[in-house]
Structure formats: structure tokens, C-alpha cells
Amino acid sequence: MVAHALAEAVAYPAVGASLDVERISHAFDIDGNALPVLEDVSFSVKPGEFIALLGPSGCGKSTLLRLVAGLGAPRSGVLREDGDPVTGPFPSRVVVFQDPTLFPWRTVWNNVALGLEAQGILESQRQRVDAALDLVGLSQFRNAYPHLLSGGMAQRVALARALVNDPKILILDEPLGKLDSLTRITMQAEIVALWQRKGFTTLLVTHDVEEALFLANRVIVFSNRPARIKADIAVDRPYPRHRGDPKLAELRRNILGLLGLDATW
Amino acid sequence: MSTYSASKTVALKQSAEEGAALSGRPPSLAVSLPSGGTGVFASLAWVGFGISCLWWPDIGDWPRTHQLAAAALVIAGAIFLASVAGNRLGRFNAGLQRRAPWLLASALFLTLWEVATAKFAWLPLPFFPPPQSIIEVYTDDLPKLLDSILASVKLQLGGYLIGATVGFLTGVSIGWSRSVGYWVHPVLRFIGPLPATAWLPIAFFTFPSSWSASTFLIALATGFPVTVLTWSGVASVSNAYYDVARTLGAKPFFLVRKVAIPAALPHVFVGLFMGLGSSFAVLVVAEMIGVKAGLGWYLQWAQGWAAYANMYAALIVMSLLCSGAITLLFRTRDRLLIWQKGVVKW
Ligand SMILES: Nc1ncnc2c1ncn2[C@@H]1O[C@H](COP(=O)(O)OP(=O)(O)OP(=O)(O)O)[C@@H](O)[C@H]1O
Numbered sequence: 001m002v003a004h005a006l007a008e009a010v011a012y013p014a015v016g017a018s019l020d021v022e023r024i025s026h027a028f029d030i031d032g033n034a035l036p037v038l039e040d041v042s043f044s045v046k047p048g049e050f051i052a053l054l055g056p057s058g059c060g061k062s063t064l065l066r067l068v069a070g071l072g073a074p075r076s077g078v079l080r081e082d083g084d085p086v087t088g089p090f091p092s093r094v095v096v097f098q099d100p101t102l103f104p105w106r107t108v109w110n111n112v113a114l115g116l117e118a119q120g121i122l123e124s125q126r127q128r129v130d131a132a133l134d135l136v137g138l139s140q141f142r143n144a145y146p147h148l149l150s151g152g153m154a155q156r157v158a159l160a161r162a163l164v165n166d167p168k169i170l171i172l173d174e175p176l177g178k179l180d181s182l183t184r185i186t187m188q189a190e191i192v193a194l195w196q197r198k199g200f201t202t203l204l205v206t207h208d209v210e211e212a213l214f215l216a217n218r219v220i221v222f223s224n225r226p227a228r229i230k231a232d233i234a235v236d237r238p239y240p241r242h243r244g245d246p247k248l249a250e251l252r253r254n255i256l257g258l259l260g261l262d263a264t265w
Numbered sequence: 266m267s268t269y270s271a272s273k274t275v276a277l278k279q280s281a282e283e284g285a286a287l288s289g290r291p292p293s294l295a296v297s298l299p300s301g302g303t304g305v306f307a308s309l310a311w312v313g314f315g316i317s318c319l320w321w322p323d324i325g326d327w328p329r330t331h332q333l334a335a336a337a338l339v340i341a342g343a344i345f346l347a348s349v350a351g352n353r354l355g356r357f358n359a360g361l362q363r364r365a366p367w368l369l370a371s372a373l374f375l376t377l378w379e380v381a382t383a384k385f386a387w388l389p390l391p392f393f394p395p396p397q398s399i400i401e402v403y404t405d406d407l408p409k410l411l412d413s414i415l416a417s418v419k420l421q422l423g424g425y426l427i428g429a430t431v432g433f434l435t436g437v438s439i440g441w442s443r444s445v446g447y448w449v450h451p452v453l454r455f456i457g458p459l460p461a462t463a464w465l466p467i468a469f470f471t472f473p474s475s476w477s478a479s480t481f482l483i484a485l486a487t488g489f490p491v492t493v494l495t496w497s498g499v500a501s502v503s504n505a506y507y508d509v510a511r512t513l514g515a516k517p518f519f520l521v522r523k524v525a526i527p528a529a530l531p532h533v534f535v536g537l538f539m540g541l542g543s544s545f546a547v548l549v550v551a552e553m554i555g556v557k558a559g560l561g562w563y564l565q566w567a568q569g570w571a572a573y574a575n576m577y578a579a580l581i582v583m584s585l586l587c588s589g590a591i592t593l594l595f596r597t598r599d600r601l602l603i604w605q606k607g608v609v610k611w
């Protein structure tokens with residue numbers, strides 16, 4: 001497989017974990033009725049791979065990410081991180097939510113330090129917080145409170161807060177959804193650079209087909225709720241990618257077709 | 266520092282601008298006058314007050330009239346010097362500039378009070394004592410007043426701290442744990458809304474001393490609002506915060522200490538303010554009825570002897586203490602909640 005060869009050529013530092021999603025189904029109870037959200041979803045992610053998840057709004061993407069993070073248990077099926085079943089949240093799998101959800105009573109530095117503090121290793125590892133802030137370019141704002149930050153800065157802090165834990169799997173739920181298009185493009189490039197440098201496995205939910213193609217090794221397309229996998233598409237283009245790449249444009253047309261938006265695009 | 270006199274006017278002008286900038290927007294009186302002008306007028310008003318004490322004879326027998334006049338003149342002199350010294354006093358001057366209109370107004374008020382009571386008795390006399398008779402209370406009845414202040418502060422502080430601590434812990438437990446909520450919530454609903462003073466008769470014969478009974482009542486009056494608001498604060502913390510912390514490896518104790526409590530703190534302070542208000546009320550009533558000490562008791566004692574000046578003196582002290590307590594609480598809040606934007610300045 002071309003995609004595979006390419007992934008190996010990029011010589012990832014081996015910190016990413018593999019993720020196996022095995023026949024996951026999930027449903028919510030709403031007023032006594034079961035609302036099926038995920039239906040028999042299975043896929044595998046190799047260590048260090050970057051997967052984008054695309055699908056109609058409300059189909060169950062965030063639900064799947066929460067299950068991967070361990071914030072809930074699926075009705076049926078198993079999730080495995082490096083072969084071990086996921087039973088609850090663990091800092092090797094860190095989520096960046098669509099909303100940055102910074103803690104308003106903590107300074108930027110203390111927000112980033114949260115994970116290390118919760119694990120009781122902050123005192124010996126303070127330099128990791130500084131390094132994470134450097135990484136997202138916000139060292140100057142270490143003592144600022146979140147209400148002083150712009151949306152893009154807040155999202156970068158949320159990213160640093162996740163990265164400081166050296167996650168094996170980074171879970172991104174539309175992290176750039178609310179940003180203006182310029183900040184968005186910059187942050188996309190930053191995420192690719194970070195991912196290439198750190199080598200973690202990445203799951204990214206996005207509504208933006210172009211973003212998915214710009215960032216991911218593979219794009220998984222879901223159906224309407226309950227979400228089933230409609231297509232699993234390898235994007236075997238080298239990084240850094242170019243938005244004008246005709247191969248990407250072709251893939252984009254395919255994917256939009258799968259999402260029900262046809263030829264006119 | 267300017268030693269050359271030509272630069273003085275510039276410095277004074279600058280200081281006025283500083284004063285204006287510090288105070289936000291002072292009344293136009295302060296702005297329209299030349300710098301230090303309001304201060305000079307305030308000083309004149311205090312001179313006027315001093316003279317009003319001496320000009321007419323007192324219609325009663327008040328030994329402190331001359332001292333009061335002297336004090337007024339000293340204050341007038343101090344205000345005058347400070348106004349003229351201007352910028353050399355730095356920040357103090359800015360504060361003076363800002364307060365000058367108030368200094369002026371209070372001198373006018375005192376003059377009116379003096380004239381209306383001690384000089385012409387426009388207000389019926391035993392009920393409206395003149396300023397000098399209140400000064401007399403502060404100088405001649407000081408030991409008893411100090412004892413009362415100490416007793417009140419001790420009682421209030423003890424009861425308030427117990428009530429706030431218990432209320433806070435209860436509120437956090439109810440907000441956090443469903444099973445604690447199951448047992449405590451109905452009790453809270455049944456007992457909480459009852460005014461603490463309703464317990465007075467029972468408390469005074471069930472507790473070993475009237476002091477412990479009053480402490481209990483003050484704690485009760487404080488505890489209820491603190492409990493309810495802490496609880497609602499903890500309960501309203503967004504789940505998103507917990508999700509974030511949990512994925513970062515937080516255990517339940519960490520979630521309570523580092524997520525639930527800080528997020529609930531603004532609510533907790535609302536409860537602490539409400540508790541402070543209602544506990545003051547209980548304090549005074551408890552002192553009047555049960556404890557034979559404290560400012561509440563002093564008030565009642567003064568009323569019994571028709572010592573109206575003592576009542577006013579005690580009221581003034583009480584208001585200063587309550588206001589001081591509120592200020593202290595506000596300061597604490599501003600420190601702890603520095604991360605909040607747009608908090609009310611007290
Ligand atoms: N805790 C919950 N309880 C009940 N229903 C829920 C819950 N969380 C999600 N749902 C429902 O599950 C469905 C899928 O939600 P989910 O958030 O996973 O969608 P999504 O694919 O992330 O959508 P979007 O792209 O708009 O974010 C929705 O219909 C939603 O109403």
C-alpha cells in the first residue's frame with residue numbers, strides 16, 4: 001500500500017499508540033426511547049497515524065471521540081489502545097474539545113499545568129509546562145487569565161494543555177471550528193508540524209473537507225445518524241501539502257459526493 | 266521633585282488631573298475649581314463648624330464643646346495644609362482631592378447638626394444629642410464601650426467562622442454527592458428558611474450558656490445562605506470542566522478541590538455576604554435579649570437609662586464595624602476572584 005510506505009518513510013518517533021475500534025455500537029436513552037448513535041463502527045489506526053473523521057452534523061462523531069477518551073462506555077464493542085481495552089480516561093489519550101474550556105480561575109500557565117498537577121508530577125516536571133507554552137508560542141502570556149485571550153490563543157492554550165502530557169493519542173474535536181479562516185490555516189500548519197515532530201497518533205473530527213485532506217493520512221466518512229462508516233480513504237500525499245494540489249481536489253470532490261453534495265462543487 | 270516655584274503651577278495642575286483620573290469622574294464642583302480649591306473650601310467649612318461651636322452659648326451642659334471646636338480647627342488646618350502642599354504629598358494628595366467634596370459636605374452637616382441641637386434646640390433635645398455629647402461618650406465611657414465592642418466582635422467572629430465553614434463544607438458535600446444530598450437536602454429545606462431568631466427562646470434554655478446559644482444562632486444564620494449558595498455553585502459547574510480534568514488524569518478528590526470549589530467560589534461569596542448580613546441581625550438581637558454584653562446590649566442599656574448620646578455613639582461604632590467586616594470580605598473576594606472580570610468595587 002502506498003499510504004503505508006509513505007507513513008514509514010516519514011520516520012515517526014515511536015510515541016504514538018495504535019487504536020483499534022472494534023464493532024462499536026452506542027445509543028442514548030432519550031425519554032425512555034433508545035437513540036442509536038453509532039452502529040457497528042470498526043477501524044484500526046496505526047501508531048502515529050493521523051485520521052480525520054468526517055460526517056453530517058449530529059451523526060455521532062463527538063460521541064465516538066468521547067468513547068475513545070474513556071469518558072463513557074460503549075453499549076457494545078471494544079476499544080483498544082495498543083491492544084489493551086479502554087476502560088476509562090487516561091492521560092495517554094487527551095482530548096481537545098471544540099470549545100477550549102480553559103479554567104477561568106487559572107492563569108495560562110496553570111491551565112497548561114493541569115494534567116501534570118492532576119497526576120501529581122508537576123513539581124518535578126515544571127519545565128514541561130514551559131516547553132509546551134513555547135511550542136504554541138504563548139510563553140509571554142503565561143501569567144494571563146483566560147478572559148484576556150483571543151479565541152485562537154485560547155485554542156492554542158488548550159492544545160498546549162493537551163500536549164504537555166505527551167499523549168500517545170491526541171483527540172481533536174473540531175478544535176478549529178470557531179476560528180476565523182486565517183487563524184485556522186495557521187493553526188492547521190502548526191498542528192501538522194507538531195504531529196510530525198511528536199509522532200502521536202491523531203484523531204481529528206472536522207466539518208471541513210479541505211482541512212481533513214490537508215492534515216490527515218486517512219479520512220473516514222460517516223453516514224447520517226446512526227453513524228456507520230461510509231468510506232475510508234487514504235490520502236497518500238507528502239507533507240507539507242499544498243491546498244491547490246489537483247490530487248487533493250479530486251479527493252475532495254469524491255468526499256463531498258459521499259456527503260451528498262454533488263457535481264456542482 | 267520641583268524646587269523651582271515656576272514649575273509649581275504645572276505640578277499642581279498635573280496633580281488635579283491625576284486625582285481626576287484616579288476617581289473616575291468626580292462631581293463637577295471638584296473639576297471646575299482650580300486645583301486644591303475644593304480642599305480650601307472644605308477647610309473653610311471646618312473652620313466654620315469650629316466657630317459655630319463657640320459663637321453661640323450651649324443651651325445645655327456639655328463639657329466637650331471647646332475640645333470639639335479645637336478639633337474642628339485642627340482638622341481645618343490639616344486640610345488646608347494638605348491642599349496647599351498639593352503634589353508634594355503624592356498619592357495622599359490624590360486621595361484628598363477625591364474626598365474634598367465629602368469633607369466639605371460633612372463639615373456643613375456637622376455645623377447644621379450643632380446649631381440645630383446644642384445652640385437653638387430646633388430638634389427636641391434629649392432625643393437628638395449634639396455632636397459634643399457623642400464625643401463625650403467616646404471619651405468618658407470608653408472602657409465600657411471597648412468591652413462591648415470586644416464582646417460583639419468575639420461573638421460575631423466565632424459564630425460567623427463556624428457557620429461559614431460548616432455551611433461551605435455542607436454545600437460542597439450536597440453539591441458533589443448524591444447520597445449526601447438525599448439526606449441533607451430535606452433537612453435543609455425544612456430548617457433553613459426559618460429565621461434564626463425564631464430559635465432564640467429554645468436556644469437560650471437548651472444551651473449551657475447564653476454565649477454558646479448566641480454563637481449557635483449566628484452560625485445558623487450564616488450557615489444557611491452559605492450552604493445553599495455553595496451547593497448551587499458546585500451543582501452548576503459545567504460538565505465540560507470535569508471532562509477536561511478527567512481526561513488529563515484527575516481523580517475525584519482533585520475534581521472537588523481544583524475544579525468544583527474554584528468554579529463555585531463566586532457563588533460561595535454571595536452566600537458569605539448574605540450570611541454576614543443576616544448574622545449581624547441575629548447578633549444584635551441575641552445581645553439585646555440574652556447575652557449581657559456587646560454593642561446590642563449597650564444599646565439597650567443606654568435606652569433603659571435614656572442615654573441617647575450613648576445610643577448614637579454605639580450605633581456609629583456598630584455601623585463602622587459592620588461596614589468594616591463587609592469591606593474585609595470584599596477585599597478577600599477581590600483577591601481570590603481576581604480572574605473574574607467586572608466585579609463590583611465596594
Ligand atoms: N449525553 C447525551 N445524551 C443524549 N443524547 C446525546 C448525548 N450526547 C449526544 N447525544 C445525541 O447523539 C447524537 C450524536 O451527537 P454527537 O455530539 O456525537 O454528534 P456529532 O457528530 O459530534 O455532531 P456535530 O458534528 O454537530 O458536533 C445527537 O443526536 C445528540 O443529540
Ligand SMILES: [Mg+2]
Pocket residue numbers: 061062063173
Ligand atoms: Mg460534535
